[in-house]
Amino acid sequence: MTSTATRPGGPGTRPRAAIAARTLRTDRWWVQPVGIAAILLFFIVYSTIRVFMADWYYVEDYHYLTPLYSPCLTDSCVPGSSHFGTPFGEFPFFLPLGIVAFPIVAGFRVTCYYYRKAGYRSLWASPPACGVTEPHQKYTGETRFPLFVMNWHRYFFYLAFVVLLINIYDAILAFRGPDGAFGVGLGSLIILVNIVALAGYTLSCHACRHVMGGRLKHFSRNPVRYRFWTLVSKLNVRHGTFAMVSLFTVLFTDFYIMAVSANWITDLRFIN
Amino acid sequence: MGTEKSQAAGAPATKRQFRIWRGDETGGDLKEYLVEVKEGEVVLDIIHRLQSTEAPDLACRWNCKAGKCGSCSVEINGKPKLACMTRMSTFTEDETISVTPLRTFPIVRDLVTDVSFNYEKARETPAFAPPPGVTPGDYRMQQVDVERSQEFRKCIECFLCQTVCHVIRDHEENKPAFSGPRYFIRAAELDMHPLDARDDRKEYAQAEQGLGYCNITKCCTEVCPEHIKITDNGIIPMKERVVDRKYDPLVWLGNKIFRRGQVPQTSVTSEHSPGAVRTPATGPPGFHSHAGASHDPKAEAQAQAGVNWHREVPKPTAPTLDESGRLPLTELTFDRPAAPSPFGEDVSFPLPPEHLNYAHPEQDKH
Numbered sequence: 001m002t003s004t005a006t007r008p009g010g011p012g013t014r015p016r017a018a019i020a021a022r023t024l025r026t027d028r029w030w031v032q033p034v035g036i037a038a039i040l041l042f043f044i045v046y047s048t049i050r051v052f053m054a055d056w057y058y059v060e061d062y063h064y065l066t067p068l069y070s071p072c073l074t075d076s077c078v079p080g081s082s083h084f085g086t087p088f089g090e091f092p093f094f095l096p097l098g099i100v101a102f103p104i105v106a107g108f109r110v111t112c113y114y115y116r117k118a119g120y121r122s123l124w125a126s127p128p129a130c131g132v133t134e135p136h137q138k139y140t141g142e143t144r145f146p147l148f149v150m151n152w153h154r155y156f157f158y159l160a161f162v163v164l165l166i167n168i169y170d171a172i173l174a175f176r177g178p179d180g181a182f183g184v185g186l187g188s189l190i191i192l193v194n195i196v197a198l199a200g201y202t203l204s205c206h207a208c209r210h211v212m213g214g215r216l217k218h219f220s221r222n223p224v225r226y227r228f229w230t231l232v233s234k235l236n237v238r239h240g241t242f243a244m245v246s247l248f249t250v251l252f253t254d255f256y257i258m259a260v261s262a263n264w265i266t267d268l269r270f271i272n
Numbered sequence: 273m274g275t276e277k278s279q280a281a282g283a284p285a286t287k288r289q290f291r292i293w294r295g296d297e298t299g300g301d302l303k304e305y306l307v308e309v310k311e312g313e314v315v316l317d318i319i320h321r322l323q324s325t326e327a328p329d330l331a332c333r334w335n336c337k338a339g340k341c342g343s344c345s346v347e348i349n350g351k352p353k354l355a356c357m358t359r360m361s362t363f364t365e366d367e368t369i370s371v372t373p374l375r376t377f378p379i380v381r382d383l384v385t386d387v388s389f390n391y392e393k394a395r396e397t398p399a400f401a402p403p404p405g406v407t408p409g410d411y412r413m414q415q416v417d418v419e420r421s422q423e424f425r426k427c428i429e430c431f432l433c434q435t436v437c438h439v440i441r442d443h444e445e446n447k448p449a450f451s452g453p454r455y456f457i458r459a460a461e462l463d464m465h466p467l468d469a470r471d472d473r474k475e476y477a478q479a480e481q482g483l484g485y486c487n488i489t490k491c492c493t494e495v496c497p498e499h500i501k502i503t504d505n506g507i508i509p510m511k512e513r514v515v516d517r518k519y520d521p522l523v524w525l526g527n528k529i530f531r532r533g534q535v536p537q538t539s540v541t542s543e544h545s546p547g548a549v550r551t552p553a554t555g556p557p558g559f560h561s562h563a564g565a566s567h568d569p570k571a572e573a574q575a576q577a578g579v580n581w582h583r584e585v586p587k588p589t590a591p592t593l594d595e596s597g598r599l600p601l602t603e604l605t606f607d608r609p610a611a612p613s614p615f616g617e618d619v620s621f622p623l624p625p626e627h628l629n630y631a632h633p634e635q636d637k638h
Binding site: 017 | 293295297298299300301302347349350351352367370372373375376377378379385386414416417419436438439441442443444446463464465466482484485486487488489490491494495503504508509511512513514515516518519520521522
């Protein structure tokens with residue numbers, strides 16, 4: 001909050017209207033950035049703690065694996081949680097067990113067009129809200145390192161799509177009881193809801209929209225891709241909603257599995 | 273509540289408190305006014321009432337009063353809005369309403385700013401490139417192909433998106449390098465156009481228009497009176513098209529395997545080019561070159577193929593000012609009818625072909 005006035009453009013530029021106030025907005029414009037910042041910071045802190053906890057991430061009886069640790073690919077994983085083998089051997093204590101997927105999904109969210117808006121506004125105040133002067137003296141946007149890395153969203157989208165498939169596989173495994181037969185518990189349903197939210201978030205992504213058909217110049221020559229593009233465009237309108245909802249579902253799914261795994265609560269079983 | 277009832281009965285006007293910025297380039301301040309407000313009025317009506325009562329010298333730009341000309345852009349309570357489309361009923365009765373000029377552009381007087389930045393950027397943006405082998409009049413397109421471009425044609429050029437964009441609103445130094453949301457959707461419109469012959473608008477948008485400066489904070493979309501989805505449908509697809517050429521691993525692999533998509537290198541492509549590094553035009557005074565060097569053989573060859581945005585075009589002339597160095601306010605004090613053209617008074621239409629930055633492949637051979 002260092003700047004209060006419209007900055008003069010420096011020598012050689014013509015003066016703007018002299019208005020001393022940083023903004024003349026009278027609505028409570030700070031509510032949204034502060035709220036979003038609180039949510040994002042909470043998620044960052046929670047997921048950091050959980051990722052390094054290396055405990056209570058798998059419920060062996062019901063085959064619940066938290067999305068933060070999936071896929072678990074090392075010998076350090078608890079028995080049963082490594083559906084894809086353990087190619088990495090033993091991990092030292094400081095390496096998170098979910099090190100393969102977590103950077104992908106974290107990178108996917110950081111470079112996501114919705115989270116860029118949310119993050120730049122609420123965490124970096126650039127700008128905090130429309131028509132409110134930002135506190136930074138200089139601005140080069142995403143033209144240079146490190147922020148041009150945001151353009152790599154496409155890479156993260158392709159990888160996150162693979163992680164989504166792995167999560168779907170995990171969800172299918174979670175519909176089993178202690179004896180390995182079909183079973184449904186509250187945890188299975190929570191995981192299912194999380195998968196729907198994650199799929200909505202991943203498929204409504206702007207990079208997905210572009211890959212599906214947005215890059216075409218002639219829709220009429222590609223009717224099938226136009227169909228896909230139309231579908232993704234409809235989802236894309238809700239991308240921000242999917243982004244926030246899936247953030248909370250991931251958080252809640254992880255918390256529920258932690259609680260069941262640590263025996264704080266018992267899973268409510270409907271079938272088997 | 274009582275007021276609502278009386279207003280519903282079509283009755284009395286109330287007095288409302290206004291703060292309006294008065295001044296010019298030497299300075300100014302917010303002045304308080306107590307103005308009568310009637311039912312169904314918009315902010316522009318109140319400004320006109322002020323002009324006809326206690327502030328006859330209040331300068332304000334307006335034209336259609338229907339939200340279609342884009343002239344009456346001002347900032348109302350700090351938010352860029354069209355004065356003619358902001359209803360007084362959206363404010364509470366005890367609210368003080370501030371009306372200020374657009375913050376991003378140089379002030380002329382009171383609520384009038386000099387928006388010529390936008391016209392300069394418009395001139396720099398490469399025009400539609402006619403498809404080779406198709407004469408005007410023979411253009412045929414399918415509706416499904418032009419739909420995306422048509423959304424951007426709704427733009428009324430009110431420049432609210434330009435004034436709200438923090439890249440230039442808060443950082444005057446970015447103006448040379450950054451064209452702004454209005455011209456990103458212009459680039460997107462043409463890049464998505466089924467008949468446009470250029471295929472390097474993405475490179476142009478990044479290298480010359482400063483697309484990389486945008487950080488997707490979506491204020492342009494929030495203020496657009498035409499509700500164009502500037503960010504989601506224009507800027508982000510353009511960013512993704514840049515990514516196609518620069519960062520997409522699958523596109524890169526596909527191009528390697530199928531030997532396709534060999535983009536002819538143009539002089540505007542550069543690595544992560546921040547527009548700010550662009551050197552000032554080196555052309556002779558009075559001429560305006562969009563990329564420094566121009567009239568090189570390659571660019572001329574391009575011109576023969578359809579378009580050459582490095583062609584030197586005469587610099588836009590400034591509008592005619594009166595003796596005091598200001599834009600004349602009304603026809604009464606001006607020596608000709610109607611307002612002065614922002615393109616200057618010495619422009620005749622149709623523009624001579626050598627003043628355009630595109631050349632028709634058939635008609636411009638001489």
